[in-house]
Each structure stands twice: as structure tokens, then as C-alpha cells.
Amino acid sequence: MKTREKAIEKIILICAAVSTLAVALITIFIFSSGFPVLKSYGVFNFIFGENWRPTGGQYGILPLIAGTLGVTLGALIIGIPTGLGCAVFLAEMLKKRSARLFKAAIELLAGIPSVVYGFFGLAVIVPVIREYILPLVQKINPDASSSGFSVLAGAIILAIMILPTIVSISENSISAVPREFREASLALGADKRETITKVILPAAKSGIFSSIILAMGRAIGETMAVLLITGNMAQIPGSPLDSAATLTGTIAMEMSYATPEHQSALFAIGIILFVIIVILNSIAQAIMRKFGGMTA
């Protein structure tokens, strides 16, 4: 009986260790597959090289980094105020029942597959930019041109996709602010708006901050939606209306027809992505642990 119990405990421990093993395997295979190009091309040349021309043996990913940064920054600029607004709305302005409905809607937003977002962007946002936004911009700058496939299109779609992350974690930490804080602020004569902006949001800032970092990680790692709407031109975008290629999109698109060296370069992009995401997520985790906020 006792040996059976022991054996079962061992098996369960092994199952718990599977995710650790998975991370180890992923790290080993991505790094060993990407290493050859990093070594022969040089890490510095790889990251700061301005030309991504795999057919000509040029593997500089600066344009891809610029593309990823462009769409991510754009998504954060649109997504942070919107997400925070929704979180405050959810935590402070809605009654319980309507809050549940609103939450279900936000969860639904998280459940829609990224390729569907990409398709929506392709069918709606890209033409809207080309036919409505571009003419507006041309009134100020007559030289402006855009196919619609652009950093702006990617940023808009990503902003919608990162909303659930920002809303749910921020809302959790806003709700976790003790009641006494509110009561004390109201007792001092502050109205509801002042209480929210000067007491509750500052008290919930660690949760809000980590939600933003996690959202940034999601935006950087997102692939299919961006792939369909940014135009995939490996160039440093000069304006939000320019086409761009991202780190993730380039991997997904070029993997199927890549030569061995090109493939290794794509794995090397994977290394860079992996490192960025693990760092971002660790920061978010550390903030939440340190300040005792809600976990994701």
C-alpha cells in the first residue's frame, strides 16, 4: 500500500515537471537551431543590420524590430486608455449583474482567434485606412501614400486584442483596493471622480502596470493578425501609414520555403523574441508578487 502511494506521488510530480521540461526543450531547440546564423553573422550585425534580404544572405533584423515596436507602441497608445477606462467602468460604475455581462463580453474578445482578427482587419480596417484616412492625411501632406496595409492597421487590431489582458488584470487590482481607502477619501470631502483618480488608481498601480507589461508581451508575440494586415515589407516604417514587417510575421511567413541558412536565421529571430517575452513576463510576475497584487 505504502509503495503504491509513493509511486503515485512520483508520477504526479513528474506530470507537474512536464511544463518545466517543455520550457527547457523549447529553449534548447530554439537556441541550438538559431545559433549557427548568430555565430556566423554576428549578434550585433544581426540585431542592428538594416537589411533583411534572405535571398542575398543579408540577415539584419532592425527593420523587423522597428516594425514590431511600431505596431506594439501604437497598440499600447490606443489600448491603455481604452483598457483602463473599461476597467474603471467595470469596477466602479456597473452594478453586479451588468458587470458580469460586460466581463463576459471582454472574455469573448479574448476568445476570438487571432486569425479572425486578422481577417477582420484585412476586410475592414485596411480598406478604411486606404479610402478614408489616407485622403484626410493627404489634405495636410499631399505626398502621403498608403496601400492600407500599415503599421496603423496592425496597431488598431492589436489594441483590440490586448484589451482583455489590460481590463481583467487592472479590474482585479482596482477591486482589490480596500474599502477603507474609498471611505476615507469620500469622508474627506472628495467626490467619486477624485477618489478614483487620486486614491484608487494610484493604489492599484502595480496591478495596472503589470497588466500593461503583459499586454506588451502579447502584442509583441502576436503573429497571425499582424501578418495579414501590416503588408510585410521589411523596411523601417517612416510613418504609421507605411507598411512594415514584424518579427513574428516574418517567421510564420518565410518558414515554409526557407533554405537551411534562412531557417536558422528565422530561429535566431525566435531567440530574440523568446528573450524579450520571458524578460517582460518575469518583470510583470515580479511586480505582482512584490506588491501582492492579483495574479493573472
Place this chain on the structure above:
Amino acid sequence: MNKNVKSKGYFGLIGLVAAITLGVLILIIGFILVRGIPNISLEFLTDSPRMMGKEGGIFPVIIGTLYVTLVSIIIATPIGVAAAIYFSEYAKKGKLINIIRFFTEVLAGIPSVIFGLFGFAFFVVFLGMGWSVISGGLTLSMMILPTLIRSTEESLKTVPVSYREGSLALGATKWETVKKVVLPCCKSGVLTGLILGIGRAIGETAAVMLTVGGSLKLPVSVFDSTRTMAVHLYTLASEGLSDEKTYATAALLIIIVLIINTLANYISGKLAKE
């Protein structure tokens, strides 16, 4: 007075932002359903694609999606549930548990395209499984593992300690207690995790594209290449083959997501009542 105006403006703005968000959700779902549903017919669901999906239906793609998803949950469910049991019932505080927990969080944060790269390098090439249902299923099972663990663990936590003490006091061993007392109490938690995992597996594209391939033939063996609905949607959308088929495929995906979310909400609502 000034303060009052400011306050009204502030809450008005927040209400507006929330309304826009809801509007966007309705717009996305509505737009795709309205354009897609008229193109979903019995023929579309039961016929094979012709001319790379330009004509015909998506029957093999539906089967491929189910096949890959099924393989992934068959692999991930026992491991995920066991891992959650370890975290909640067996683990003692210490370094080991912290390390395992940290890596589970890391796994949850890895972007899908990295899973795709890994699945390609490891399952497809290194283990020689080729572009196949099994390569994709294994890759997806790693992706949904953290969701399963989290959801099961949450519901294990809600089982009162007194249940465990009662069972142990009656002479049951720890494993008997877990198997016969604790686990039956959190069936709905496991189920919620499973449904969310299925949702993720069905919607996943980048990882599947790099590990399952894109064959339009009906898959029979787990070593056959196939194509899932999400990958099919990407191919149709990026190549602009047929608007009708693209909208129909997207609508089908949205309908599945709606069903899955409703189910998950219903079950976790029941869980909350318990």
C-alpha cells in the same frame, strides 16, 4: 459647480470608451456572421474542397481540426490535472515548487509562433514525425497545459479542508482521498479548463501551420498532414481565393468560439453556485 461638470465629463468619457469597446466587439462578430452565415450550407460542411478551397466545402478541414484538437487534449488533460493535483495537494513549500511554478508561468507566456518553431524543430524534424496530426497535437498540448493546470488548481482550492480531513480520518490514504473525495468535487473546474483549452486549440494558427502542414486530404493516420480551420482561413484570406468561402470559414470559427465561451461561462457559473 466646476467640480460637478468635471466629474460628469470624466464619467461620460469612461462610459463612452466602454460603449465603443462593446460596439467594436459587436461589429467584429456581427460583420463576420452576417457575411458568413449565408455562405454556410450543407454542401460547405460536408463536401471536399476543390481548386485549393476556391470551390466546394471544407469537410476534411473540419475533421482535421477535430483530430488535432482531440489529440492535444488527450495528451494534455491527464498531465495537466495531475500537475494541478501536485501543486494543490502534494507540494510542500520550497525551492522545487517555486521553480516548477515559475516555468509553468513562463510556458503560459511563450508566443504561439515560438511553439510553432519548436514543434517544427523537435517533433517534425528531430523526432521525424513530419508535418502531421501528432506533431501539431503534441505542440498544442504544450500550449494548453498551463490553462488546464490553472483552472483545475483554482477549483481544487475551493474544496474544503474538512473533506480531506474527514476522508483521512476514515482511514483513506492520501491518493484515495484525492481520487474519491477531492477530484469529484471539482469536475466543473476541470471541465472549464478543458473547454478553454479546446477553444485555444481550435483557434490557434501560427503553431499549427508550422507543425501540421496544409494538406487538404482527409487525414486518417495521426502521421498524416492535414489543415485546421484557422490555417485554412489564413490561406484563403492571404491568397484572396474566394470571398464567400473565407467569410463562411471565419463565421464557422466565430460560431464555435461563441458556443465554447457560453459553455465555459455556464459551467463556471454553476461552479460559483456550488
